[in-house]
Amino acid sequence: MKPRRERIDPVAWLALPAVAYLALVYALPLIMLLARGVMGPKGFTIEPLASFLSDPFNWQVIANTLKIAALVTVVCLLIGYPTAFALAWSSGWTQVVLLAAIILPLSVGVVVKAFAWQIVLRRDGILSQLMVSLGVWDEPVRLLFTETGLVLGAANVFLPFMILPIYSVVRLIDPRLAEAAATLGATPVYRFRRIVLPLTLPGVLAGVVFVFSLSIAMYVIPSLLIGDRYQTLATLVGRSFLFMRNEQLGSTTATVLLVLAVAVVVGSGVLARRLGRSA
Secondary structure, eight states: OOOOOOOOOGGGGGGHHHHHHHIIIIIHHHHHHHHHTSEETTEEOSHHHHHHHTOHHHHHHHHHHHHHHHHHHHHHHHHHHHHHHHHHHOOHHHHHHHHHHHHGGGGSOHHHHHHHHHHHHSTTSHHHHHHHHTTSOSSOOOOTTSHHHHHHHHHHHHTHHHHHHHHHHHTTSOHHHHHHHHHTTOOHHHHIIIIIHHHHHHHHHHHHHHHHHHHHTOOHHHHHHTOTTSOOHHHHHHHHHHTSOOHHHHHHHHHHHHHHHHHHHHHHHHHHHHHHHHO
16 A cells, blocks of 8 residues: 655645745855855865864954853843733733833834934933932943943843743733642742743743844944944954955854854754753
């Protein structure tokens, strides 16, 4: 008896235009870009990658990229986690206002936000004046063109991408679970650690992946808030193509950046499956 062939679901064909579009305008140019980083006059070679990794400056650039991306992700998580609960537990006009405050900033361009943060972070900016009036600082401090200013500005831009995934998970949690645990004598800390936190981990993981992936590849925000003296992989790619006219270096740097981004996504997927099995 011949094995029965599985038929392709006809609904799957609806994704064909989107797949073709992404392959044409995204995948193909990306493959061509990455190919330049491993192609030399004699064909395939890893010499450009080996040369890139042998330069201590490039390792510092990688460290800068990972450091800023990690700090931005942590700041977004610390702010976004309780905000997601406030959004999920609110109702009526309060929830509408909170949703608008989170979603509407996404309609504003990154360049506009970055220039706005230049005004906020300068020595006579709003943040410096607020800290002095609160007695935190004795005199105004310039945060513009510093790592702190870059983290604050980037966290402001990427915060919605942390809040929304967590919110989508929190709103599905049955509040009666915590109430049932409370009736059995569980303390608030115990309820959060054993009930709420495990149930929200999928949203947290998705938010972390979104924010970290966006932070590791940001170009405009570092260029405007910290300048060329602080290089990340994304800014080095732009500098290589736009100013140095070194396509080999730009392609190699883009390859390293892509590997790091893919590693984050794959690692998060493995972690999510392990958490799902242990839950």
